[in-house]
Amino acid sequence: xxxxxxxxxxxxxxxxxxxxxxxxxxxxxxxxxxxxxxxxxxxxxxxxxxxxxxxxxxxxxxxxxxxxxxxxxxxxxxxxxxxxxxxxxxxxxxxxxxxxxxxxxxxxxxxxxxx
Amino acid sequence: xxxxxxxxxxxxxxxxxxxxxxxxxxxxxxxxxxxxxxxxxxxxxxxxxxxxxxxxxxxxxxxxxxxxxxxxxxxxxxxxxxxxxxxxxxxxxxxxxxxxxxxxxxxxxxxxxxxxxxxxxxxxxxxxxxxxx
Numbered sequence: 001x002x003x004x005x006x007x008x009x010x011x012x013x014x015x016x017x018x019x020x021x022x023x024x025x026x027x028x029x030x031x032x033x034x035x036x037x038x039x040x041x042x043x044x045x046x047x048x049x050x051x052x053x054x055x056x057x058x059x060x061x062x063x064x065x066x067x068x069x070x071x072x073x074x075x076x077x078x079x080x081x082x083x084x085x086x087x088x089x090x091x092x093x094x095x096x097x098x099x100x101x102x103x104x105x106x107x108x109x110x111x112x113x114x115x
Numbered sequence: 116x117x118x119x120x121x122x123x124x125x126x127x128x129x130x131x132x133x134x135x136x137x138x139x140x141x142x143x144x145x146x147x148x149x150x151x152x153x154x155x156x157x158x159x160x161x162x163x164x165x166x167x168x169x170x171x172x173x174x175x176x177x178x179x180x181x182x183x184x185x186x187x188x189x190x191x192x193x194x195x196x197x198x199x200x201x202x203x204x205x206x207x208x209x210x211x212x213x214x215x216x217x218x219x220x221x222x223x224x225x226x227x228x229x230x231x232x233x234x235x236x237x238x239x240x241x242x243x244x245x246x247x248x
Contacts, residue, residue, distance in 0.1 A: 083185035
């Protein structure tokens, strides 16, 4: 195998692992989200070799943030390949900012959790 | 402060480099009279003080803290006690919200972050690195 073919194969494997990890993380969020009633919506922005997760929560913000932080900590511990960034913000205007940056919905409050 | 490879200027390759930077950030905060008008930036500097303390601790353990917040946050979530990890992540979250003006900060918010989230992280780091400030 030439060096460029080896590089290409390594990059392809990394992409595949990242995709798999992204699926595992987003599925875990959907499965666990109902345990965090302050959580209203989770959006994800893809960032090349990373993922930026935006957790939007109900008021009062500080109590909601405290409720959701253990979930964020758990999600961070699940990452191996992906560089996972996060933000917990009050539900509202910032959601439109994230959506304008190409954010994908991961979880919506009231949505049925996956089996 | 040590130098980065390839002659790119100052770098932070050791626990002591990060402790020095944390002390520098503390000196800046000590020089500041925190009001509602600057509580956002005071909180952001408080987070960066915590960042250098946790990176010093990770160096001490021989763990790669990476160059991104994502990698450092993951290392903290994996290696620090749960309560300290959550406090650090709260400091990070607030620094991000204040930096991009998605949340307003008050003197009370700054005091709460300092007393209830920064101090426990500092005390934990001091168990391994007593000179940390």
